[in-house]
Amino acid sequence: xxxxxxxxxxxxxxxxxxxxxxxxxxxxxxxxxxxxxxxxxxxxxxxxxxxxxxxxxxxxxxxxxxxxxxxxxxxxxxxxxxxxxxxxxxxxxxxxxxxxxxxxxxxxxxxxxxxxxxxxxxxxxxxxxxxxxxxxxxxxxxxxxxxxxxxxxxxxxxxxxxxxxxxxxxxxxxxxxxxxxxxxxxxxxxxxxxxxxxxxxxxxxxxxxxxxxxxxxxxxxxxxxxxxxxxxxxxxxxxxxxxxxxxxxxxxxxxxxxxxxxxxxxxxxxxxxxx
Amino acid sequence: xxxxxxxxxxxxxxxxxxxxxxxxxxxxxxxxxxxxxxxxxxxxxxxxxxxxxxxxxxxxxxxxxxxxxxxxxxxxxxxxxxxxxxxxxxxxxxxxxxxxxxxxxxxxxxxxxxxxxxxxxxxxxxxxxxxxxxxxxxxxxxxxxxxxxxxxxxxxxxxxxxxxxxxxxxxxxxxxxxxxxxxxxxxxxxxxxxxxxxxxxxxxxxxxxxxxxxxxxxxxxxxxxxxxxxxxxxxxxxxxxxxxxxxxxxxxxxxxxxxxxxxxxxxxxxxxxxxxxxxxxxxxxxxxxxxxxxxxxxxxxxxxxxxxxxxxxxxxxxxxxxxxxxxxxxxxxxxxxxxxxxxxxxxxxxxxxxxxxxxxxxxxxxxxxxxxxxxxxxxxxxxxxxxxxxxxxxxxxxxxxxxxxxxxxxxxxxxxxxxxxxxxxxxxxxxxxxxxxxx
Numbered sequence: 001x002x003x004x005x006x007x008x009x010x011x012x013x014x015x016x017x018x019x020x021x022x023x024x025x026x027x028x029x030x031x032x033x034x035x036x037x038x039x040x041x042x043x044x045x046x047x048x049x050x051x052x053x054x055x056x057x058x059x060x061x062x063x064x065x066x067x068x069x070x071x072x073x074x075x076x077x078x079x080x081x082x083x084x085x086x087x088x089x090x091x092x093x094x095x096x097x098x099x100x101x102x103x104x105x106x107x108x109x110x111x112x113x114x115x116x117x118x119x120x121x122x123x124x125x126x127x128x129x130x131x132x133x134x135x136x137x138x139x140x141x142x143x144x145x146x147x148x149x150x151x152x153x154x155x156x157x158x159x160x161x162x163x164x165x166x167x168x169x170x171x172x173x174x175x176x177x178x179x180x181x182x183x184x185x186x187x188x189x190x191x192x193x194x195x196x197x198x199x200x201x202x203x204x205x206x207x208x209x210x211x212x213x214x215x216x217x218x219x220x221x222x223x224x225x226x227x228x229x230x231x232x233x234x235x236x237x238x239x240x241x242x243x244x245x246x247x248x249x250x251x252x253x254x255x256x257x258x259x260x261x262x263x264x265x266x267x268x269x270x271x272x273x274x275x
Numbered sequence: 276x277x278x279x280x281x282x283x284x285x286x287x288x289x290x291x292x293x294x295x296x297x298x299x300x301x302x303x304x305x306x307x308x309x310x311x312x313x314x315x316x317x318x319x320x321x322x323x324x325x326x327x328x329x330x331x332x333x334x335x336x337x338x339x340x341x342x343x344x345x346x347x348x349x350x351x352x353x354x355x356x357x358x359x360x361x362x363x364x365x366x367x368x369x370x371x372x373x374x375x376x377x378x379x380x381x382x383x384x385x386x387x388x389x390x391x392x393x394x395x396x397x398x399x400x401x402x403x404x405x406x407x408x409x410x411x412x413x414x415x416x417x418x419x420x421x422x423x424x425x426x427x428x429x430x431x432x433x434x435x436x437x438x439x440x441x442x443x444x445x446x447x448x449x450x451x452x453x454x455x456x457x458x459x460x461x462x463x464x465x466x467x468x469x470x471x472x473x474x475x476x477x478x479x480x481x482x483x484x485x486x487x488x489x490x491x492x493x494x495x496x497x498x499x500x501x502x503x504x505x506x507x508x509x510x511x512x513x514x515x516x517x518x519x520x521x522x523x524x525x526x527x528x529x530x531x532x533x534x535x536x537x538x539x540x541x542x543x544x545x546x547x548x549x550x551x552x553x554x555x556x557x558x559x560x561x562x563x564x565x566x567x568x569x570x571x572x573x574x575x576x577x578x579x580x581x582x583x584x585x586x587x588x589x590x591x592x593x594x595x596x597x598x599x600x601x602x603x604x605x606x607x608x609x610x611x612x613x614x615x616x617x618x619x620x621x622x623x624x625x626x627x628x629x630x631x632x633x634x635x636x637x638x639x640x641x642x643x644x645x646x647x648x649x650x651x652x653x654x655x656x657x658x659x660x661x662x663x664x665x666x667x668x669x670x671x672x673x674x675x676x677x678x679x680x681x682x683x684x685x686x687x688x689x690x691x692x693x694x695x696x697x698x699x700x701x702x703x704x705x706x707x708x709x710x711x712x713x714x
Binding site: 148152153155157161162165166167168169240241242243244245 | 435452453569571584
């Protein structure tokens with residue numbers, strides 16, 4: 001079911017690349033249309049899965065990735081449609097296509113457990129996925145900022161200089177994406193804590209709940225990620241860390257987030273193993 | 276009817292002569308009107324910019340048109356003909372069309388690919404059209420040229436990149452700050468280059484332009500010119516603290532902005548970008564300032580090399596643009612020829628239709644017995660036969676490769692079918708003539 005959105009995303013990715021190379025407005029519009037269409041089909045897929053298991057599918061890692069890709073695509077489309085800047089698409093789409101390959105190849109079964117049957121849990125996961133989507137955007141924005149900064153600073157006005165948005169625009173978009181992501185990350189972590197405390201009251205023997213502590217790799221890396229972004233938010237306001245430093249921080253933070261979301265989810269057994 | 280062009284441009288005439296033959300300061304439409312009323316010319320468009328004065332006309336006798344246009348230029352501008360005749364260029368038909376397309380594409384401009392020329396060509400055409408000075412020859416060629424200009428701009432990078440130092444500086448500022456609205460500009464030195472760049476920046480809607488110069492009167496004069504504010508030389512460092520864009524162009528032999536000065540002016544907490552454009556030789560700004568993280572320092576050589584790179588990039592596109600122009604000239608001429616074939620095609624069709632009708636009438640007696648449906652069928656079938664017979668010859672006539680072949684074929688068709696003959700043919704004068712007079 002996740003294959004059709006994948007194909008549409010891949011087609012949009014090719015269109016964004018051609019648009020970037022040739023700066024052809026018509027191709028750019030085609031790219032956006034394909035992406036919109038992909039997001040629409042993806043919405044339908046997620047809607048079907050939601051009806052099937054009666055909650056938004058993210059208790060299984062593959063489905064969580066699919067939901068994350070969906071949120072990420074929507075966030076990017078929001079950014080593109082509000083700023084009318086299409087140049088970022090060429091950097092965003094490989095990430096979207098790469099991640100969407102996971103649920104397309106391994107659909108997985110949605111895990112259902114009484115312990116997850118709490119509104120707290122769904123708020124927790126959806127906040128975090130949305131935070132990751134924002135961080136994904138800010139990471140890419142940071143990367144493109146560095147590319148553009150390098151060309152202007154070194155006075156080699158080349159390929160990226162003509163194609164990428166201005167430094168100011170990239171920096172402002174980055175700061176907004178980090179701020180939004182940080183709010184959702186903080187909220188999601190707090191909700192997770194509250195929910196764990198409640199769930200422990202219901203079922204104190206659940207091994208997952210027992211393992212909920214800072215020793216757990218997933219929680220540890222999550223707190224590290226939170227630390228990086230908190231620093232980014234504070235440093236921008238008090239130390240004037242904007243521009244390239246902020247760009248580095250957002251790229252670093254996103255690397256942590258992806259490490260947690262993919263590598264740790266799949267390869268390290270953690271407290272969050274509900275499947 | 277021929278398309279004929281006579282003119283001077285930066286390629287053929289020195290600036291003082293171009294100035295004397297310039298139409299733009301005078302009433303262009305009156306000039307176009309005066310020309311189109313001459314006996315040998317039926318249409319005219321006058322294109323006049325600082326680099327060219329060109330007159331496009333439709334004429335049945337180009338040699339005559341040339342003489343009349345030379346006389347007109349001499350009269351109109353009060354310049355003796357012999358002073359400008361060696362600098363004139365005259366082109367006819369496809370060469371004139373090719374020139375018009377090249378001009379519209381920006382290929383003939385002094386700065387290749389400059390964007391204004393297409394608008395100027397459009398304006399020249401509209402001015403002439405407003406005075407009813409254009410007919411089919413010029414309006415087809417000019418309308419086609421607008422498309423060529425647009426195509427060259429979208430399909431090549433002929434107009435890409437800034438090709439003057441001040442435009443390059445503004446383009447860079449836009450890549451750093453995005454929109455320049457509300458940005459604060461500090462201009463140090465009030466010379467000509469400062470004025471030019473300040474005006475470009477003003478055109479981008481910058482918030483405030485602060486100007487300082489060792490001679491305060493100069494700063495004030497420039498401030499009046501560009502709508503800025505002059506401050507005394509001593510407070511330059513203060514102004515530096517709040518500026519986003521700093522432009523320096525003084526004649527100072529030693530740097531006037533040094534690293535300690537800038538740090539003192541800005542404090543250590545500043546992190547918003549600062550774009551410094553140093554247009555002075557020797558340089559006004561200490562090169563070490565460029566090492567600061569948030570400072571983008573460009574000197575005149577950096578900007579000059581951007582301009583040169585952009586120019587060479589444009590030159591690399593010239594070949595592609597010329598190819599597009601040639602392709603369009605070929606297409607346009609083919610289209611023109613297909614249009615000249617139209618009268619022959621129409622006459623041929625009329626002749627065939629007349630034959631068909633007269634034959635149907637001749638057979639009226641035999642067909643009379645048929646039912647109305649069958650009559651309609653016979654009418655339909657004969658019409659289709661005529662259509663099919665004419666389909667291929669029509670296509671062939673429209674697609675002839677050049678004017679000579681076109682003339683030969685037209686002549687042959689006219690002769691074979693007696694198309695120019697006004698007398699009806701024998702078979703058309705059947706027993707029952709179709710002409711109402713004869714009944």
